[in-house]
Structures are given as C-alpha cells and as structure tokens.
Amino acid sequence: MRLMFCGDVVGRSGRDAIAAHLPVLKKDLSLDFVVVNGENAASGFGMTEKICNQFFEAGADVVTGGNHSWDQRECISYIEREPRLLRPMNFPEGTPGKGAAVFDAPGNRKVLVMNAMARLFMDPLDDPFAAVRKIMDRVKIGHNVDAVILDFHGEATSEKVAMGHYLDGKASLVVGTHTHIPTADHQILVGGTAFQTDAGMTGDYDSVIGMNKEVPVQRFLKKMPTERMRPADGEATLCGIFVETDDETGLARRVEPVRVGGRLSQMVPAVQG
Incomplete structure (x- = not known):
C-alpha cells in the first residue's frame, strides 16, 4: 500500500495547500490512503464540519486532531456524526468521538488509524502508551488489518521517539505532530515501522509555527498579553510523509518526506505505476 500523512494544517493558507496539492499528490503517487491532521485548520484553532468536508473532498480518508480538537464548539457534536474524524484516544472516558478506528482502503484492505496525545509538557491526559496497547491487543498488522498508522500529537521528541520504538514491528507508520517543524529523522526502524518525530505543519513558514510573526515575537520580547494570535496567510508548504508498505x-519498505509549495525545499517521492 501507498500511504501519506499530512502534518498539522494551519489556517486558510494550510487549507488552500491541501485543496491545491493533495488531489495531485494522490494521483501522482497512486496513494491508497491519506490521513490529515487538521487540528489548527480553523483560524489556527480547531476544526469545523465545513473544513473537514473540504479535506475529504480533496482526498483525505481520515482527519486527526490534538490539543485543539475542541476549540470550535461545533466539533463536539460533529465528531459524534463523522466517523472519519478522530481525536486523541487518551482523553477521559465519555469524551465525544473516537481515537481509533479501522477504515476501508482500495482492494478490500483495512487500515487502523490511531490518534493519541503525549503528556510531557501537554495536558495531563490518560497514559497514551496504555491506550495504544489496549487497541493493539486486538489488532495485528498483516492479519486482521493491512496497515496501522499512529498520529502521536506531542511536544517532547523523547516521548514521540519512545512511542515509535514501542510500536516498532506492530505499525506501518508512527508519526509525530504538534511542533509544526518537520524533523529530518524519517526512517524505517529495525522492526519495520516507518517513523518521523514530527511531520511538520501544512502552513506558511514565514511565521512563528504558522502564526503571524509579529504577535508571538512581541510576547517573547515583552512577556505581556498581546492581541490574539492569527495564522500567517502567505503561501503554505504542504508537509507530510509518504510510506510504501509490504503487501504481506x-x-x-520505503519512507520519504513530502514538501510541496511555499518556502521550504521541495520534496516529492518518485514512484512507478
């Protein structure tokens, strides 16, 4: 299978990048399954039904979230109606929505997508390792599912790397989100799991992690309240990761970064057929 994950979509420029580039990438890379993290898509804070539908129309199969999952109140009811929208699985029991589900892919194949949130320097949620283990006790890659993808939303690189090793040999891809900067450590771990500490954001990189740079710079300079931060609106770079899996x-068996548009150096994997 050919899988792609797109990192945190930030604001209108990020949404425009998904609309412009994802349909082309899906065709040119012959992608079987696409996951998009959309937790910053609505003016930098949360998601809406309209935005999620735009992602699905562009070619996303699943949209994942993170610590901003509830910033738009309409998402609380929408996530109960839309099974393709996930939030971190380690929110407390009774939280609306789901954090993991199995989805259909072409060729009668099944893909398990999980969304979890780390705890170091983040909200004090339930243990993400235990939450992942509970799902993986029931699912085995190459047997009852054909691929497993984990979006691990977290601040600390150590926690994300540890999750990669924890799931090595049990998942097709473990990829980090949240820090909005693509890391240069994409690799296949010794057990066969593709890993990247952070996929980076799909947003304008002439910014401070996707936000118009003046306001956060002033916050660092003066340590005083400022106006609300807003997303930068220049051309975005779609950042993500491409994975090709073994059918059995x-x-x-292959992992490469994807960077299209905007300011960052461009990277699109070459594929045949």
Missing part, C-alpha cells in the same frame, strides 16, 4: 506484512 503491512510493514514499511
């Missing part, structure tokens, strides 16, 4: 095992 579901483990990765």
Whole structure:
C-alpha cells in the first residue's frame, strides 16, 4: 500500500495547500490512503464540519486532531456524526468521538488509524502508551488489518521517539505532530515501522509555527498579553510523509518526506505505476 500523512494544517493558507496539492499528490503517487491532521485548520484553532468536508473532498480518508480538537464548539457534536474524524484516544472516558478506528482502503484492505496525545509538557491526559496497547491487543498488522498508522500529537521528541520504538514491528507508520517543524529523522526502524518525530505543519513558514510573526515575537520580547494570535496567510508548504508498505506484512519498505509549495525545499517521492 501507498500511504501519506499530512502534518498539522494551519489556517486558510494550510487549507488552500491541501485543496491545491493533495488531489495531485494522490494521483501522482497512486496513494491508497491519506490521513490529515487538521487540528489548527480553523483560524489556527480547531476544526469545523465545513473544513473537514473540504479535506475529504480533496482526498483525505481520515482527519486527526490534538490539543485543539475542541476549540470550535461545533466539533463536539460533529465528531459524534463523522466517523472519519478522530481525536486523541487518551482523553477521559465519555469524551465525544473516537481515537481509533479501522477504515476501508482500495482492494478490500483495512487500515487502523490511531490518534493519541503525549503528556510531557501537554495536558495531563490518560497514559497514551496504555491506550495504544489496549487497541493493539486486538489488532495485528498483516492479519486482521493491512496497515496501522499512529498520529502521536506531542511536544517532547523523547516521548514521540519512545512511542515509535514501542510500536516498532506492530505499525506501518508512527508519526509525530504538534511542533509544526518537520524533523529530518524519517526512517524505517529495525522492526519495520516507518517513523518521523514530527511531520511538520501544512502552513506558511514565514511565521512563528504558522502564526503571524509579529504577535508571538512581541510576547517573547515583552512577556505581556498581546492581541490574539492569527495564522500567517502567505503561501503554505504542504508537509507530510509518504510510506510504501509490504503487501504481506503491512510493514514499511520505503519512507520519504513530502514538501510541496511555499518556502521550504521541495520534496516529492518518485514512484512507478
């Protein structure tokens, strides 16, 4: 299978990048399944039904969230109606929505997508490792699912790397989100799991992690309240990661970064057929 994950979409420029580039990438890379993290898509804070539908129309199969999942109140009811929208699985029991689900892919194949949130320097949620283990006790890659993808939303690189090793050999891809800066450590771990500490954001990189740079710079300079931060509106770079899996095992045999548009150096994997 050919999988792609797109990092945190920030504001209108990020949404425009998904609309412009994802349909082309899906065709040119012959993608079987696409996951988009959309938790900053609505003016930098949360998601809406309209925005999620735009992602689905562009070619996303699943949209994941993070610590901003509830910033738009309409998402609380929408997530109960839309099974393709996930929030971190380690929110307390009774939180609306789901954090993991199995989805159909072409060729009668099944893909498990999980969304979890780390705890170091983040909200004190339930243990993400235990939450992942509970799901993985029931699902085995290469047997009852054909691929497994985890979006691990977190601040600390150590926690995200540890999750990668924890799931090595059990997942097709473990990819971090939240820090909005793409890391240069994309690799296939020794057990066959593709990993990247952070996919980076799909947003304008002439910014401070996607936000118009003047306001956050003033916050650092003066340590005083300022106006509300707003997303930068220049051309965005779609940042993500491409994974090709083995049809029998579901483990990765190829992993490469994807960067299209905007300011960052461009990177699109070459594929045949």
